[in-house]
Amino acid sequence: MTDGTHPGLFVTLDGMAGAGKTTTSRLLGPYLRDRGYQxxxxxxxxxxxxxxxxxxxxxxxQGHALACLIAADRYHHLATExxxxxxxxxxxxxxxxxxxxYVLQQMDGVPLPFIECLNGHSDRPDLAVMLLTDAAEAAARVAARGAHDRFQVGISTSRIEARMYREAASYLAGRGVPVLTIDxxxxxxxxxxxxxAERIAERITENTQGASGQEATA
Structure with missing residues (x-):
């Protein structure tokens, strides 16, 4: 709530092109603010x-160079914002x-261990939301709006993304990151x-209770 009685929360939103990330992000902010959250x-x-x-x-x-640019941007983003x-x-x-x-850099030919190494000191999200959709539907949505970059080249790309984002969700969950996957x-x-929003509220409650427990045992 706006009175600062709960710890902050870091929520990430990833998923296939055409799955609705931008729309979800645009709608979620006002939805949460209307319920008193900052x-x-x-x-x-x-x-x-x-x-x-x-x-x-x-x-x-491309490849390793692009992965390094994105990682550099991420660390600056974490530190300053x-x-x-x-x-x-x-x-x-x-x-x-x-x-x-994990998905796009591997699609660009970068091995997962290199991506892991680059991002190994990035902050773990309190909640990682993964949006998936039917590959044909995703490809149709991308075609209707226009591709944003060279990674979006039709239904074959959408099928690869669907598989790899599922793998990314399992990978994160296996490392203790709370993951919410939505079709x-x-x-x-x-x-x-x-x-x-419901899952965010649950995570806030969990974090608040955890913080209270730590204070009680201090």
């Missing part, structure tokens, strides 16, 4: 210098984070937002 919406790559290069120069920077906001008790919602690196194929955006 919310900060952000995204990766950021609009800082490394982020702008990573966002708009994917034809120039995400951590300070979380420490102030805000819910920070980040559109794309490490899960997207948006036949879900109304409002329903997706409500489900994410």
């Amino acid at each position: 919310v900060h919406i952000t995204a990766e790559p950021t609009h800082g210098e490394p982020g702008e290069l990573a966002r708009h120069k994917t034809d120039l920077y 995400i951590r300070p906001r979380v420490q102030q008790g805000e819910i920070v919602l980040c559109d794309r984070y490490v899960a997207s690196s 948006t194929t036949r879900r109304d955006p409002r329903g997706v937002v409500e489900q994410v």
Whole structure:
């Protein structure tokens, strides 16, 4: 709540192109604010210098070089924006984070161990939301809006993304990250937002209770 009685929360939103990440992020902020939460919406790559290069120069920077740019942007983002906001008790919602690196950088030919090494000191999300959808539906949505980068090239890409984001969800969960996976194929955006908001409220309660328990044993 806005009185700062709960610890901040770091929530990441990843998933397939066309699964509704941008729509969910756009709707979720006002939905949570209407319920009394302080919310900060952000995204990766950021609009800082490394982020702008990573966002708009994917034809120039590829493979290991692009992975390094994205990681550099991420660490700067954590230090200057995400951590300070979380420490102030805000819910920070980040559109794309490490899960997207696991998928897109591997699709770009970068081995997973290299990606893990680059991102090994990045902050663990309090909740990682993963949005998936039917591959044909995702490809149709991307075609209708226009591809944003060279990674979006039709239904074959959507099928690869679907598989790899499921693998990323399992990978994160296996390392203790709370993961919420939602299939948006036949879900109304409002329903997706409500489900994410419910899980965020649960995580806040869990973190608050955990903090209270630590104080009691101190």
